[in-house]
Amino acid sequence: KAGVTQTPRYLIKTRGQQVTLSCSPISGHRSVSWYQQTPGQGLQFLFEYFSETQRNKGNFPGRFSGRQFSNSRSEMNVSTLELGDSALYLCASSWTGSTQTQYFGPGTRLLVL
Amino acid sequence: AQTVTQSQPEMSVQEAETVTLSCTYDTSENNYYLFWYKQPPSRQMILVIRQEAYKQQNATENRFSVNFQKAAKSFSLKISDSQLGDTAMYFCAFMVAIRDDKIIFGKGTRLHILP
Numbered sequence: 001k002a003g004v005t006q007t008p009r010y011l012i013k014t015r016g017q018q019v020t021l022s023c024s025p026i027s028g029h030r031s032v033s034w035y036q037q038t039p040g041q042g043l044q045f046l047f048e049y050f051s052e053t054q055r056n057k058g059n060f061p062g063r064f065s066g067r068q069f070s071n072s073r074s075e076m077n078v079s080t081l082e083l084g085d086s087a088l089y090l091c092a093s094s095w096t097g098s099t100q101t102q103y104f105g106p107g108t109r110l111l112v113l
Numbered sequence: 114a115q116t117v118t119q120s121q122p123e124m125s126v127q128e129a130e131t132v133t134l135s136c137t138y139d140t141s142e143n144n145y146y147l148f149w150y151k152q153p154p155s156r157q158m159i160l161v162i163r164q165e166a167y168k169q170q171n172a173t174e175n176r177f178s179v180n181f182q183k184a185a186k187s188f189s190l191k192i193s194d195s196q197l198g199d200t201a202m203y204f205c206a207f208m209v210a211i212r213d214d215k216i217i218f219g220k221g222t223r224l225h226i227l228p
Contacts, residue, residue, distance in 0.1 A: 043221075044218075092158075092216075101148075101163055104157065104158035104159075105157075
């Protein structure tokens with residue numbers, strides 16, 4: 001079974017631009033969570049989607065948004081990029097969320113110049 | 114609010130030795146899950162071991178085992194017969210059962226296995 005895939009793997013943007021990251025979960029998994037990883041703040045939860053609905057959201061500004069499609073693939077969007085948005089963005093999937101173990105993708109490394 | 118604390122930012126041990134990584138957490142919940150995740154230099158996060166809070170028996174996975182002390186809110190990871198491939202960042206993580214799908218991570222412990 002293929003693992004969680006994320007595209008693109010690397011991205012360079014400039015301040016003020018917007019970016020869209022994509023995550024394809026493990027086949028059959030319906031829950032997708034997003035995390036931001038930085039050296040200073042560590043791993044922080046962004047949001048979680050299940051059956052195309054956002055079920056949970058972390059403490060991030062409204063510039064960070066996401067969505068999930070009927071095939072469980074998910075995208076996250078960051079508008080008006082700031083230098084501080086430079087990070088590794090990790091996506092994780094699980095069968096139904098909650099009590100299920102989350103499996104992580106390789107991440108998208110975003111650099112904002 | 115739940116918090117996870119890993120007090121050892123970095124550790125080094127010789128190959129074949131046993132090493133223990135510490136983790137403490139704070140929560141008022143009674144039903145939750147604890148995890149240890151490993152992130153090798155290639156960055157793919159991998160689940161090492163998982164513990165359900167309602168289970169008294171400590172979880173084990175081959176060379177990896179945990180010491181779960183619920184009253185003390187402590188969840189340490191022991192790696193026996195350490196191997197070079199164990200070199201990675203290790204994250205202790207917490208999730209409230211049923212209600213949440215949000216994992217709270219500690220800051221991590223960078224573990225170096227020396228040849």
